[in-house]
Amino acid sequence: MYPVVRIQSSRAQALEDLGTKAKFWYLEGDTRMLFKAEERGTGEDWAEKIACELAALLGLPHVHYEMAHDVDQDRPGVVCASLVPPPLALAHGNQLLLALDPDYPGAQGPHYRSRAHTIDAVFDVVRRLRMPTAGWCVNLPDGIDDAAGVFAGYLLLDAWVANQDRHHENWGAVWDGQHLLLAPSFDHGAALARNLSDAERAERLASRDHHRQVAHFVRRARSALYADAVAPSPLSTLEAWRAWAQRVPKAARAWQERLDGVESEAVADILEQIQPERMSAICRQFTAELLAQNRRRILQPEEP
Ligand SMILES: Nc1ncnc2c1ncn2[C@@H]1O[C@H](COP(=O)(O)OP(=O)(O)OP(=O)(O)O)[C@@H](O)[C@H]1O
Ligand SMILES: [Mg+2]
Incomplete structure (x- = not known):
């Protein structure tokens, strides 16, 4: 445990x-x-x-x-x-976006989930940042050599765990007094369909109706990133990953290879170590299936 x-x-x-x-x-x-x-x-x-x-x-x-x-x-x-012990400081995505585009709706409140939070706008910020410092990068795959390549990994993680919360205050940069460096990834609590009831989990795991099955359910995960500023709804977590991956294909392949190399036993071991009073057996089973389905989708880019 x-x-x-x-x-x-x-x-x-x-x-x-x-x-x-x-x-x-x-x-x-x-x-x-x-x-x-x-x-x-x-x-x-x-x-x-x-x-x-x-x-x-x-x-x-x-x-x-x-x-x-x-x-x-x-x-x-x-x-x-804290990821920013003194004298470091954290600049959130919305502050960075606002610095590049004075019209970016940077405040919280009604703009917390902003349609201006597009792949293009975020990419334009992230490509200007430095990589996180070496202490955060001890196990990066070979071939990841800039912040945009590292951020590709954040979006692959989001697609794998169905993190629906990568909004403009859930990524950012560390200011060290001289440079802005991509901040390590944080705040992944709104992931893994954690608020489904166990009854629904059990029903979906057992269902013979393919619309109710986990393989279908996982397609519903929405990111907080948009294709463009007039898109009616955000991209799915898989679409967001793919859109970013197109911009950094070498890094994207490196992250996919990492995911491909993850053993299902290693994932099961992680799930097993959560206290049973916090995570039921059916929840563990559903979560393992959700992760397996998302992994499959990320590694087979043609699927919806
Ligand atoms: N490890 C950390 N180091 C420094 N600041 C942090 C850290 N974790 C969180 N924060 C700050 O606290 C804020 C809120 O934390 P976090 O995003 O984890 O909470 P939350 O309530 O889950 O947010 P949300 O409403 O996005 O789900 C972050 O946006 C960041 O400014
Ligand atoms: Mg947050």
Whole structure:
């Protein structure tokens, strides 16, 4: 089982206002740590942990999350270290997009999911960033030599885990006082269809109606990226990955080879290590199937 970090909310030093979930910062030694609460029972804690471990299998620069429990308020969650220890600072995607395009609707609120968050606009920002520092890139595939190539891996992860939340505050750049470097990937809690009921999972796993089966269900995952600023709906997570992959074909192949090399036993081992009280057996089974179906789709580019 993955360890569960026990944390007291009375140690909170500051609340984090960004994002939709309750969270607070505290100090562990000299390290600034963030506790993200899972108060709604929708599985964001296990989804975050599994996505993080899968990102590690791929060799992606990513924030490392541990399962956690706030003992003061008796609520589950996850913890992670700040990716920007002082003097570093985080610039979110919307700030970077706004710097390039003064008309970009950069504020939160109604523009939180912006149609201006297109593949072209994001690519134009990311290609100007440096790679994450070497400490984040210890296991990158050969052939990934720029930020756009690294970001391809983020979108492959999103397509694999069905992360529907890569909006303009869920990626960014680290400012080191001189340069902007692509930030490691973070916030993957809205993934893995974590808020389905177990009844629906069981029904879809057993269904003989192919419209109800997992292979069909996985096509519904939407990214927060758009094909263009007038598109009525966002791209699917698979379409977003493919659109980016077309722009960086060498890097895309390197990430696909990584995914191809992931053993299903390694994925099963990750799922097994989540506490059974947080993830039921049927949920584990459904999640394994979702990951297998998405992996197949990413590796067979012709399928819808
Ligand atoms: N490891 C980290 N280091 C530095 N800042 C972080 C870290 N994790 C989160 N943050 C900051 O906190 C914000 C909210 O965190 P996060 O995106 O994980 O939460 P969330 O509530 O799940 O967000 P969302 O509403 O996008 O689902 C981030 O946009 C970022 O500014
Ligand atoms: Mg977020």
